[in-house]
Amino acid sequence: MNKELFRTCPESGLQFHKPAELLMRSNAVLAVVILLVGGITALLVTLTRWPAVHLLPADRFYQVLTLHGVNMLIFWIITFEMAVLYFCSSTLLRCRLATPRIAWLGFALMLIGIVVNNAAVLNGDASVMMTSYVPMPANPNFYLGLILFAVGALLGCFVFLGTLVIAKEEKTYEGSIPLVTFGALTACIIAVFTIASGAVILIPTYLWSIGYINNIDAAMYRLVWWALGHSSQQINVAAHVAVWYAIAAIVFGARPLSEKVSRTAFFLYIAFLQIASAHHLLVDPGLSSEWKIFNTSYAMYLAVLASMVHGLTVPGSIEVAQRAKGFTNGLFQWLRKAPWGNPVFSGMFISLIGFGFIGGISGVVMGTEQINIIIHNTIYVPGHFHATVVIGTTLAFMSLTYFLIPVLFRKQVMLPGLAKIQPYLFGIGMMVFTMAMMGAGTLGVQRRHWDMAFTDAMIGFDYPASAYTFMGIVGISGVAAILGGASYILVTVLSVFFGKPVGSESSYGFTTSTLTRAEPIIVPDGGHAAAGKWGFAAPGTFLLAIFFLLVFVLYYAVNWKYLASVWPMS
Amino acid sequence: MSAIQPPAEAVWWKQPLDRVEGTWIAIALVWSLFMFIMMPLWHIYGKQNLSNEAYRTTPQAYMAKAQAMVNQYTVRTETAANLPVVRPPPGSDVYLVGRLWQWWPLLELEQGQSYRLHISSMDWQHGFSLQPVNINAQILPGYEMVLTITPDTPADQTIICNEYCGLGHHNMTGKIYIVEGS
Numbered sequence: 001m002n003k004e005l006f007r008t009c010p011e012s013g014l015q016f017h018k019p020a021e022l023l024m025r026s027n028a029v030l031a032v033v034i035l036l037v038g039g040i041t042a043l044l045v046t047l048t049r050w051p052a053v054h055l056l057p058a059d060r061f062y063q064v065l066t067l068h069g070v071n072m073l074i075f076w077i078i079t080f081e082m083a084v085l086y087f088c089s090s091t092l093l094r095c096r097l098a099t100p101r102i103a104w105l106g107f108a109l110m111l112i113g114i115v116v117n118n119a120a121v122l123n124g125d126a127s128v129m130m131t132s133y134v135p136m137p138a139n140p141n142f143y144l145g146l147i148l149f150a151v152g153a154l155l156g157c158f159v160f161l162g163t164l165v166i167a168k169e170e171k172t173y174e175g176s177i178p179l180v181t182f183g184a185l186t187a188c189i190i191a192v193f194t195i196a197s198g199a200v201i202l203i204p205t206y207l208w209s210i211g212y213i214n215n216i217d218a219a220m221y222r223l224v225w226w227a228l229g230h231s232s233q234q235i236n237v238a239a240h241v242a243v244w245y246a247i248a249a250i251v252f253g254a255r256p257l258s259e260k261v262s263r264t265a266f267f268l269y270i271a272f273l274q275i276a277s278a279h280h281l282l283v284d285p286g287l288s289s290e291w292k293i294f295n296t297s298y299a300m301y302l303a304v305l306a307s308m309v310h311g312l313t314v315p316g317s318i319e320v321a322q323r324a325k326g327f328t329n330g331l332f333q334w335l336r337k338a339p340w341g342n343p344v345f346s347g348m349f350i351s352l353i354g355f356g357f358i359g360g361i362s363g364v365v366m367g368t369e370q371i372n373i374i375i376h377n378t379i380y381v382p383g384h385f386h387a388t389v390v391i392g393t394t395l396a397f398m399s400l401t402y403f404l405i406p407v408l409f410r411k412q413v414m415l416p417g418l419a420k421i422q423p424y425l426f427g428i429g430m431m432v433f434t435m436a437m438m439g440a441g442t443l444g445v446q447r448r449h450w451d452m453a454f455t456d457a458m459i460g461f462d463y464p465a466s467a468y469t470f471m472g473i474v475g476i477s478g479v480a481a482i483l484g485g486a487s488y489i490l491v492t493v494l495s496v497f498f499g500k501p502v503g504s505e506s507s508y509g510f511t512t513s514t515l516t517r518a519e520p521i522i523v524p525d526g527g528h529a530a531a532g533k534w535g536f537a538a539p540g541t542f543l544l545a546i547f548f549l550l551v552f553v554l555y556y557a558v559n560w561k562y563l564a565s566v567w568p569m570s
Numbered sequence: 571m572s573a574i575q576p577p578a579e580a581v582w583w584k585q586p587l588d589r590v591e592g593t594w595i596a597i598a599l600v601w602s603l604f605m606f607i608m609m610p611l612w613h614i615y616g617k618q619n620l621s622n623e624a625y626r627t628t629p630q631a632y633m634a635k636a637q638a639m640v641n642q643y644t645v646r647t648e649t650a651a652n653l654p655v656v657r658p659p660p661g662s663d664v665y666l667v668g669r670l671w672q673w674w675p676l677l678e679l680e681q682g683q684s685y686r687l688h689i690s691s692m693d694w695q696h697g698f699s700l701q702p703v704n705i706n707a708q709i710l711p712g713y714e715m716v717l718t719i720t721p722d723t724p725a726d727q728t729i730i731c732n733e734y735c736g737l738g739h740h741n742m743t744g745k746i747y748i749v750e751g752s
Contacts, residue, residue, distance in 0.1 A: 059737055092574050129734050135711060136694045136736060175580045179573040218695055218710040249572035256573050259582035261591050283707040285624035285715035293609045301602035308598040309591075316590060317573070369609045370618055376706040377697045377732040444701040448734040457741040458649050458672070461701055461728035536590040545594055549601065556605070560612075566703050568617040568720040 050475025069130030098162030109152030117145025183242025347399025354391030380441025426484025673744025697733030
């Protein structure tokens with residue numbers, strides 16, 4: 001091992017391979033630049049869907065919405081995930097990164113892909129939304145950009161896998177890979193499947209757009225496209241759950257309740273990933289109910305089970321760590337005494353709550369074959385996935401950034417006061433935003449729709465006043481969340497480019513217990529349970545989980561009741 | 571060891587489960603199974619299920635059937651574009667056309683009667699969204715979806731397109747009038 005190629009972070013004890021470090025920084029910076037584009041478009045979309053403002057003309061709105069979708073759902077998240085993959089392999093395994101040149105080639109392809117795709121949309125002839133459903137045509141460069149980006153990301157996945165092989169070969173760690181790296185591996189495996197599915201559908205679509213193939217079946221497109229479109233969100237889930245575990249470890253020195261359970265839950269994501277992503281096709285013609293029911297649940301919803309497990313074990317591990325530090329009063333002292341002023345923690349915890357309570361529950365409910373009839377393509381759907389992808393993934397990545405600024409970029413976090421409130425502004429803003437969208441969706445307000453008043457339509461329709469109220473709340477809370485997102489970008493850019501270097505004695509700006517120097521958690525004889533109540537290691541977390549289940553059951557029942565009120569259909 | 575370090579014990583898979591995990595996994599698994607079973611159960615006991623009936627078609631073939639229905643059952647025309655309002659007999663096959671950017675023709679159905687509603691697209695993908703009752707379905711070109719519906723509420727319904735279909739998407743609407751049986 002060439003020692004000169006490594007540096008050890010004096011505060012965290014993490015060891016960075018310099019070529020990997022530069023790649024992580026570049027991917028993270030590119031990701032934040034895309035987030036800025038996504039954020040500007042988010043503001044324009046929000047201000048247009050806010051009925052009292054209705055900012056953009058229709059053509060501009062659909063164009064900007066397309067930009068917002070591709071940049072946020074694909075480019076921002078996957079680019080940041082590349083940084084996470086390199087961190088979880090090279091840094092956590094204290095190993096050199098495999099083939100940095102290939103990783104740079106991947107980075108270049110991703111960057112070119114982003115530019116080509118965005119240019120096509122900005123050109124005005126690719127306002128086809130992220131899904132680009134055939135046979136609505138787009139400028140061929142729209143698909144070409146996506147393909148280039150996907151190839152670049154695939155190279156990044158291979159570099160990650162190669163690094164795991166090198167680490168094993170060179171014995172840079174003992175035993176098994178850390179849980180967080182295991183989570184990243186899960187994300188990587190799903191990413192390879194996702195990108196392969198993307199190739200299967202986007203390459204023919206590209207050929208169709210240049211006139212080489214004359215027909216692409218709309219139903220086939222949807223089936224295969226969603227193996228890209230949904231699985232890519234499964235990458236996010238695996239990645240942000242890994243980030244949750246990482247933050248629990250970083251802030252609290254928490255260790256998993258049991259490696260077995262957490263790893264099995266990650267494995268369930270791979271095994272029960274909705275391969276055909278059937279829940280997007282529940283009201284499509286040409287597919288049988290048997291196919292829909294089986295493929296939306298695999299008879300037992302084991303991917304949902306996996307998320308419910310992580311939802312318990314992540315806060316559970318924090319509770320155990322806090323109890324071991326002496327916060328043992330009552331059921332929730334461990335949570336009250338958590339560092340709520342540290343955005344690394346507060347962002348992660350809001351991400352967990354928002355993902356579970358809002359994104360998770362709504363996702364399962366609307367993914368029920370019959371309930372989908374009252375939800376499909378209403379604005380309820382973006383309500384759901386903003387809770388999973390924005391509160392879940394984006395906020396988790398934001399909180400990780402506050403840790404990476406000192407550790408990876410060697411800079412102090414600037415504007416710490418703003419950084420402190422940022423997760424609350426963004427997270428709570430998004431929570432209100434997503435729930436208001438779901439409320440409007442339940443009243444039949446449509447997604448991807450410029451004018452809920454139908455001003456120019458030959459046959460109009462009047463939504464109830466409450467739908468307008470909900471959309472007004474969507475507008476206000478959306479702007480609040482965008483301010484939260486802007487705060488993140490401001491803090492990150494100022495810190496990274498203009499921040500004071502972290503000196504040997506300086507701090508993160510936030511109290512974050514260090515990794516190697518964290519007090520080892522002493523588990524009393526008799527295992528975890530001795531520290532908890534009722535024979536449970538984490539009784540407070542269990543109570544929260546039961547509360548979650550009650551909300552879930554209630555909301556599930558309410559939706560069946562609502563479904564029962566619509567016209568009989570068979 | 572924390573989650574960002576290798577597991578402390580080499581044989582971590584033999585570490586026993588804590589009771590909190592075991593209990594939660596059992597509860598969550600039961601709930602997951604219940605949610606699965608609800609879907610087949612609703613096919614047996616529930617009244618709101620999409621049929622599995624769908625056919626491959628072409629825009630021309632489908633349009634011919636819709637045109638025949640319009641020719642036979644049009645009762646009046648409406649709007650500046652003289653859109654036909656069609657009142658097919660209860661129980662019959664009703665053909666609804668989705669195209670850029672209208673739902674054609676307008677329909678008049680009797681409350682409490684069942685109809686076999688066929689829907690297909692002539693061009694791009696569209697979304698059939700019936701409001702305010704709130705029934706939504708995906709409509710694809712080349713596929714003819716058949717749905718047996720029984721309007722059991724008196725309110726007239728507007729059909730809105732809820733799959734983005736280009737610049738006129740937000741103007742793509744249609745109508746189903748609900749009338750009392752004669």
